[in-house]
Amino acid sequence: xxxxxxxxxxxxxxxxxxxxxxxxxxxxxxxxxxxxxxxxxxxxxxxxxxxxxxxxxxxxxxxxxxxxxxxxxxxxxxxxxxxxxxxxxxxxxxxxxxxxxxxxxxxxxxxxxxxxxxxxxxxxxxxxxxxxxxxxxxxxxxxxxxxxxxxxxxxxxxxx
Numbered sequence: 483x484x485x486x487x488x489x490x491x492x493x494x495x496x497x498x499x500x501x502x503x504x505x506x507x508x509x510x511x512x513x514x515x516x517x518x519x520x521x522x523x524x525x526x527x528x529x530x531x532x533x534x535x536x537x538x539x540x541x542x543x544x545x546x547x548x549x550x551x552x553x554x555x556x557x558x559x560x561x562x563x564x565x566x567x568x569x570x571x572x573x574x575x576x577x578x579x580x581x582x583x584x585x586x587x588x589x590x591x592x593x594x595x596x597x598x599x600x601x602x603x604x605x606x607x608x609x610x611x612x613x614x615x616x617x618x619x620x621x622x623x624x625x626x627x628x629x630x631x632x633x634x635x636x637x638x639x640x641x642x
Contacts, residue, residue, distance in 0.1 A: 489522035496521055537639045544636040548593055551632070555598040562618055573619035577612045577626045579605075581634055586641035587612075593633050600629070 500514035562570055581587055591602035591612060599617040606612075619625045 489525065492522050493518040537636075540636050540639045544633070544640070547632060547636075548596065551597050555600075559598045559617060570618050571620055573616050573622045573625070575614045575616055575619060575622040575625050577614055577629060579610050579612055579634070580630070581638050581641065582609070583637075583641035584609075586637045589641075590629075590634055590637050594629055600625075 497514045497518035500517055501510060504510040504514070579587060579590075581590060587605060587609060591605065594600050594602040594612075594614055601615045602612055603615055604613040614625070614629070616622070616625050
């Protein structure tokens with residue numbers, strides 16, 4: 483399917499976002515179709531094949547876990563910010579990567595960045611380490627172990 487129609491998901495997303503932002507008039511629908519057809523044509527062909535989800539139920543569980551963690555982390559960060567500054571322990575943490583898929587590494591780094599209180603900053607050139615900044619980390623090794631267990635392990639099932 484990728485060889486026949488590259489950027490299908492991007493085209494659908496462009497069209498949906500355009501129509502949702504601008505309304506459902508005939509002119510906006512036509513303009514959305516034109517943009518969805520034209521914008522991806524300006525991009526180079528995809529370098530990597532589209533990933534095939536090996537475990538869709540695991541992907542759903544991971545998405546729900548990430549949503550839960552985002553809400554929970556927002557509350558924890560709010561409490562820490564409103565409390566005494568001396569109780570905040572920021573840290574840089576190098577997280578060893580077991581996942582090898584480029585898409586999986588990118589998604590892992592994105593999940594970490596989306597979760598309040600953590601920010602992925604750099605992937606090593608050999609793709610074996612991810613540098614993460616934690617807003618509060620009593621034990622940096624525990625932070626690394628937690629993100630590996632909560633996010634990397636399911637991603638390794640999804641992107642074998």
